[in-house]
Amino acid sequence: MPSHKYYSLDLKQKAAAAVIKGKSICKVAATFSIPFASVxxxxxxxxxxxxxxxxxxxxxxxxxxxxxxxxxxxxSQANPRLTAHEITAAAFAATVPNVSVRTVRRRLIDAGLNARRPAKKPLMSNKNRISRIHWTKEHKDWTEASWSTVL
Incomplete structure (x- = not known):
């Protein structure tokens, strides 16, 4: 690992210009989160x-x-169920050839999208549907006072 960070030319120019305009080096260093010596x-x-x-x-x-x-x-965020293989095929079909699946996985991990698929929600059974409809028909005429006793 490198022992120092790489700062963009734009950031260097902004920091130097801020000091030349009158800000103190300490304040500029704190504003840009850069070491004092670098500024x-x-x-x-x-x-x-x-x-x-x-x-x-x-x-x-x-x-x-x-x-x-x-x-x-x-x-990946548009369709969380896609695998890295499918993302590679979809995203790089015409743009960038020779990008490995491992590279795609690394980019997803760097973005905080670890290799976990969302859980599939089980479908509701007919029995549950019928009982839910029955419950709503029983409670459709309840007033606010009736509901306030629930909580």
Whole structure:
């Protein structure tokens, strides 16, 4: 794991601009949830006209983009009964080839959608339907006073 976070160029520029406009480094660091030293380094670099570049990330690049990650999550939320195999077939039929089922599973887990299907609700039996109708016919003329004794 890397020992430091990667911050976007946009975030660096916003933080440096806020300090240059007059906010204190401490307040800017707290606002953006960034270490004090990082904000201080970005302000110094921007004052001396040095570019605030984004460092190259280590490790293998992701096969999916943030848009495709959202597509995976939306597909799963639209139909929670779909398996990872079915999501892979549905979401990536025309867009991104060669995305494994394991990758789709990882993206779902990262989004907090663990591998659990919703429970199927059992159908109501005829006996229960008849008893429910009978109960409603018995209680249809109850007043508010009658119902207040129930609770």
């Amino acid at each position: 201080q380094r970005w302000v110094t670099a921007s004052k001396s006209q040095q570019p605030l570049g984004v460092k190259k990330k280590t490790g293998r690049p992701k096969k999916t983009t943030t848009d495709t990650d959202r597509l995976i999550v939306r597909t």
